[in-house]
Amino acid sequence: MMRFVFAFAAFFAAMPAWATIEIEEVTTPGGIDAWLVEDHSIPFVALELRFRGGASLDPEGKRGVTNLMVGLLEEGAGDMDSRAFARATEALAASFRYDVSDDTLSVSARFLTENRDQAMTLLRKSLVNPRFDQDAIDRVREQVNSGIRSSAKDPQDIASTAFDALVFGDHPYGSSLSGTLESVASLTREDIVAAHQASMTRDRLYVSAVGDITRDELVALLDGLLLDLPAEGAPLPGVADLNLPGGIQVVEFETPQAVAVFAQPGIDQEHPDFFPAFVLNHILGGGSFESRLMHEVREKRGLTYGISSYLMDRDSAELLMGGVASANDRIAETIDVIRSEWARMRDTGVTAEELENAKTFLTGAYPLRFDGNAPIARIAVNMQMQGLSTDYIANRNDMVNAVTLDDVNRVAQGLLDPSRLTFVVVGQPAGVTSSIN
Numbered sequence: 001m002m003r004f005v006f007a008f009a010a011f012f013a014a015m016p017a018w019a020t021i022e023i024e025e026v027t028t029p030g031g032i033d034a035w036l037v038e039d040h041s042i043p044f045v046a047l048e049l050r051f052r053g054g055a056s057l058d059p060e061g062k063r064g065v066t067n068l069m070v071g072l073l074e075e076g077a078g079d080m081d082s083r084a085f086a087r088a089t090e091a092l093a094a095s096f097r098y099d100v101s102d103d104t105l106s107v108s109a110r111f112l113t114e115n116r117d118q119a120m121t122l123l124r125k126s127l128v129n130p131r132f133d134q135d136a137i138d139r140v141r142e143q144v145n146s147g148i149r150s151s152a153k154d155p156q157d158i159a160s161t162a163f164d165a166l167v168f169g170d171h172p173y174g175s176s177l178s179g180t181l182e183s184v185a186s187l188t189r190e191d192i193v194a195a196h197q198a199s200m201t202r203d204r205l206y207v208s209a210v211g212d213i214t215r216d217e218l219v220a221l222l223d224g225l226l227l228d229l230p231a232e233g234a235p236l237p238g239v240a241d242l243n244l245p246g247g248i249q250v251v252e253f254e255t256p257q258a259v260a261v262f263a264q265p266g267i268d269q270e271h272p273d274f275f276p277a278f279v280l281n282h283i284l285g286g287g288s289f290e291s292r293l294m295h296e297v298r299e300k301r302g303l304t305y306g307i308s309s310y311l312m313d314r315d316s317a318e319l320l321m322g323g324v325a326s327a328n329d330r331i332a333e334t335i336d337v338i339r340s341e342w343a344r345m346r347d348t349g350v351t352a353e354e355l356e357n358a359k360t361f362l363t364g365a366y367p368l369r370f371d372g373n374a375p376i377a378r379i380a381v382n383m384q385m386q387g388l389s390t391d392y393i394a395n396r397n398d399m400v401n402a403v404t405l406d407d408v409n410r411v412a413q414g415l416l417d418p419s420r421l422t423f424v425v426v427g428q429p430a431g432v433t434s435s436i437n
Contacts, residue, residue, distance in 0.1 A: 021370065023380060023390040026215055030223040034207035035380045035390065036215060039373060043113035045211035046377040049127075049226075050385055051105040052204035052315070055177035057234045058195070063172075064179020065187050068137075068144055069195040070100040073107075075136035077125035082136055085126070094119040096126065102173055103315040104385070105199050110374060113212045120225050127200065128228045132192050141184060148178055155259040155426045159323075162251045163261040163424040166436065171240040173317060201233035202226065208380035210373040240317040247435035248335070248423045258331040258427030262338065263321030264420045269313045269386055275399050276407040277320075277415055278311060282358045283350050283408075284341070285309030285322050290357060292341050297324065303334045313386075320415070332431035339418055346416035349409030363397040 026034045055066045074089075074096060075082040089096060095110040107127065111119035151157035161176055168174035178184070205226065209218050244264055267277045285293035285308050293307045309322030326334040370376055370393075383392055425432055 021376065021393050023393075024215060025390060026218055026222075028219045028223045030227045032202065032205065032207065032222045032226055034209060034218060034222055035384060036208070036213070036218055037210040037373075037376055037380065038212075038214065039210060040212050042373075043212050044373060045109075045111055045113065045116065045209060045213050046373040047109040047111075048208045048377040048381040049107040049109075050206040050381050051200050051233075052103065052206070052385065053199055053233060053236055054101050054104045056102050056172040056237045056316070057199050058172060058177075058179075059234075061183070062187065062191055062195075063175055063183045064144065064177065065191050065195045066105070066199055067100050067177050067179065068140060068184065068187055069132075069192045069199070070098050070105060071140040071144065072132055072136055072192065073098045073126050073130050075140060076131035076133055077122075078129050078131070080125070081131070081133065085122070088122055092119050092122065094122070096123055098126075100177065102177055108374070108378075116213070116217075116221070120221055124225050124228075127225070130196065132189055132196075134189065137189060137192065141187070144178055144184055145181055148176075148181055148184070151176070151178070155253055155255045155257070156323075156325075158251060158253055159259045159261045159424050159426040162249065162426065163263070166249055166424060167243050167263065167319075167422070168240050168317070169243060171316065172237050173240055173314070197230050198234035201230045203232045204236075205229075206381050206384045208377045208384065210377040210380065237316055242317060242319075244420045244422045245436060246418075246420050246422055248425060248432060249436040250429060250432055250434045251424065251426045252428065253426050255427050256328065257325045258328050258425055258429045258432075259323070259325045260331060260335065260423050260425045261321065261323050262335075262421060262423045263312075263319045264417050264422065266311050266313065266318035266320040267415060268318050273407070273411050273415075276403050276411040279355065279358050279362065279400065279403045280345075280350070280408050280412055280415070281309055281311050281320065282362060283354050284345055286358075288358075288361055290361075292345065293322070293338065296337050296341055297334055301333070301337065303330050303337065307334075307338075328428045329430045331425060331427065331429045335423055335425075335432065339421060342416055342421055343418045346412050346418065349412050350405070352405055355403070355405050355408060359400055359403070362400050366397055 021037055024036045026036050058066050074085060076085050080088060092115045093112055094115060097108040099106045109123055165174050207222060242265060267274055283292060285291045293309060297303050297307045304324050304326045307324040312319045312321055324334055369379060
């Protein structure tokens with residue numbers, strides 16, 4: 001209980017400092033760029049590495065290879081097999097996490113100041129010299145296959161897979177980054193080594209560090225950790241050609257509740273109208289119980305437990321999308337209400353009260369993200385990948401507050417497009433038929 005009380009108090013004590021977070025840009029002699037936030041209040045460091053490209057770099061016919069490779073990074077490195085690597089990590093009270101998305105390969109490290117050198121030696125082995133032992137490959141491959149089998153029985157996963165195939169087609173986004181049972185079965189150790197060399201390269205690297213470390217210490221750490229990675233990686237995929245014709249695609253699946261994923265073209269974060277669109281989406285369906293979709297679909301009609309929409313800005317595509325689940329005999333009405341609200345917001349805009357409530361929520365919730373070294377490090381590295389400046393944290397709420405009613409309603413008229421609002425529905429929906437082949 002005392003530990004909880006201390007953590008609770010420390011969190012709120014740190015809250016006012018979020019807007020004054022000072023980010024220092026660092027470049028090492030080896031040419032590695034990083035952002036640093038020094039905080040010597042506790043002897044702990046959070047380090048975030050990002051490699052642009054992620055699973056979208058999978059070669060043709062090798063879907064799932066980057067995901068399998070990333071799953072093997074902690075399964076032995078250098079002279080350590082998987083058990084030895086795990087024991088060494090635990091002995092240092094360090095934490096390493098490896099993850100992959102369609103756009104990004106992520107490495108997160110957490111370590112105590114007193115164990116920094118040993119922790120970085122261990123992390124370097126996993127980045128530069130992973131073992132990819134055959135027994136580990138077989139074990140992780142079966143874990144991946146288990147996930148693929150499970151996803152094939154999950155309505156939400158089926159809907160996401162069908163949506164991606166429809167909207168993105170032959171682009172890497174159009175298939176699951178896990179691959180298929182067939183593609184994963186065909187992957188060899190040579191394929192995995194090639195994926196490592198293609199995706200974990202210095203030309204698409206982003207780094208942030210937050211905590212008990214100085215500029216000079218970080219410079220030495222990064223060159224020692226990363227300079228032996230390959231200089232250049234495989235070409236990034238091109239922009240996705242979005243197929244959003246409007247209408248509905250139904251995927252038959254035996255389930256009491258139908259699941260729907262819906263989307264239309266979105267907006268890039270670098271667009272000058274991004275913040276009005278961001279506020280607009282919050283009012284439309286951005287996760288709050290005060291959103292129009294939540295009010296009309298759940299509160300007013302009881303068609304679902306939850307519905308949300310969000311702006312998805314990926315490296316190769318931008319969407320305004322959302323999701324909902326409803327009983328098979330009520331999903332048709334749910335879709336009708338969503339379409340109606342989409343058109344109503346485009347045609348009549350939002351009210352001044354809705355705008356002020358949205359601003360209050362969005363600016364008030366923002367500081368809650370900065371609740372420790374690790375979240376700040378994640379935010380900082382994501383800012384770099386999005387091309388944001390180091391003063392974005394201090395200025396973000398000002399940009400939200402600068403959005404006017406005219407801005408939101410102008411963007412609503414230009415952005416919202418019911419004619420291209422496309423639904424993928426998984427289930428046995430009564431009264432809903434496919435209008436998209």
